Amino acid sequence: KAGVTQTPRYLIKTRGQQVTLSCSPISGHRSVSWYQQTPGQGLQFLFEYFSETQRNKGNFPGRFSGRQFSNSRSEMNVSTLELGDSALYLCASSLEVGTAFFGQGTRLTVV
Amino acid sequence: GIQVEQSPPDLILQEGANSTLRCNFSDSVNNLQWFHQNPWGQLINLFYIPSGTKQNGRLSATTVATERYSLLYISSSQTTDSGVYFCAVVGSSNTGKLIFGQGTTLQVKP
Numbered sequence: 001k002a003g004v005t006q007t008p009r010y011l012i013k014t015r016g017q018q019v020t021l022s023c024s025p026i027s028g029h030r031s032v033s034w035y036q037q038t039p040g041q042g043l044q045f046l047f048e049y050f051s052e053t054q055r056n057k058g059n060f061p062g063r064f065s066g067r068q069f070s071n072s073r074s075e076m077n078v079s080t081l082e083l084g085d086s087a088l089y090l091c092a093s094s095l096e097v098g099t100a101f102f103g104q105g106t107r108l109t110v111v
Numbered sequence: 112g113i114q115v116e117q118s119p120p121d122l123i124l125q126e127g128a129n130s131t132l133r134c135n136f137s138d139s140v141n142n143l144q145w146f147h148q149n150p151w152g153q154l155i156n157l158f159y160i161p162s163g164t165k166q167n168g169r170l171s172a173t174t175v176a177t178e179r180y181s182l183l184y185i186s187s188s189q190t191t192d193s194g195v196y197f198c199a200v201v202g203s204s205n206t207g208k209l210i211f212g213q214g215t216t217l218q219v220k221p
Contacts, residue, residue, distance in 0.1 A: 031207050037152070043197065043211035056208045088152050097206055100144065100199075102154040 002027065004093050004103035012109045018079040021106045025072050025093030031055075032074040033100070034066060037088040046089075049074055050096065078108075086110045113138045113202045117212035124188050124219050132183040132215045134198030142201035143174050144209070145183050147194050154197065157183070188219045 005024040013019050025032050033048035033056075045058040049068035066076040072093075078085055086109050092100040114137040124130055136143070145157040158165050158172040160181065165172055169188075174181040185192055195216050199209040 033207050033209070035209070035211075042213050043199075043209075045208050045210065048207040050207065055206065058208075090152070090154065092154075092209070094207065097141070099156060099159040100142075100207075100209060101156060102146070104151060104153045107152065 004091060004101055006089075006091050006103035006106050008106060009104065010107050010109075012111060013081050014111055015081055015083060017081050018077060019081060019108060020075050020077045021089055021091075021108075023074045023076075023091030023093075023103060025074070025091075026101055029093035029095055029101075030072055031094045031096060032068055032072060033092050033094075034074070034076050035090045035092070036060075037090060037105075038084075038086075043090070046076065081110045083110050113140070113200060113210050115198060115200055115210050115212040117196075117198055117215050119215060120213065122215060122217045124217070126188060126190060126219055126221050128188050128219075129184070129186045130188060130217070132185070132196055132198075132217075134181040134183070134212055136179050136181075136198075136200050138179070139176070139203045140200040141203050141206070142209075143181055144199050145172055145181070146197045146199065147192075148197060148214070149194060157196075185217075188217075190219050190221055193217055193219045 034046040048056040068074045094100045146154040162176040195214045199211045
């Protein structure tokens with residue numbers, strides 16, 4: 001069974017641009033959640049989608065958004081990038097409850 | 112919200128030594144997982160253990176939900192065990208939202 005796949009793996013963007021990250025969950029998993037990891041703040045929850053509906057949202061500004069498609073694939077978008085958005089973005093998939101499995105992450109650098 | 116505290120923050124061991132990592136959480140949880148973050152950033156599942164004890168090779172974990180803590184035991188450590196270990200929980204009212212501790216950075220010296 002294929003694991004969680006995140007694309008792209010690395011990304012460099014300029015301040016003010018926007019970026020879209022993609023996550024394909026494990027087959028059969030309907031829950032996809034996103035996390036941001038920075039050295040200063042650690043791992044922080046961004047949002048969770050289940051069956052195309054946002055089920056939980058973390059404490060991030062509206063520049064951070066996401067969506068989930070009918071095949072459970074998810075995207076997150078960050079608009080008007082700031083230097084502080086540089087981070088490792090991790091996606092996890094799970095059945096409705098239980099073990100969360102993480103992808104390899106997308107490392108975003110904003111210059 | 113739930114607070115998750117891990118200790119110690121840093122740990123240095125000689126190869127072959129045993130260690131215990133601790134995770135305290137401030138409220139009842141539906142889910143508790145231990146992860147090892149590899150050098151490339153991926154979080155590798157070690158245990159899903161909201162309660163009880165599990166073992167997988169040289170690693171074992173115990174969660175005492177009533178006392179709100181979990182322990183991860185690493186026996187006969189190897190250099191490949193080096194990295195950051197995270198504990199993460201899901202609160203009883205929040206499916207899918209993992210709250211992470213700050214991690215324990217383990218260095219195993221040959």
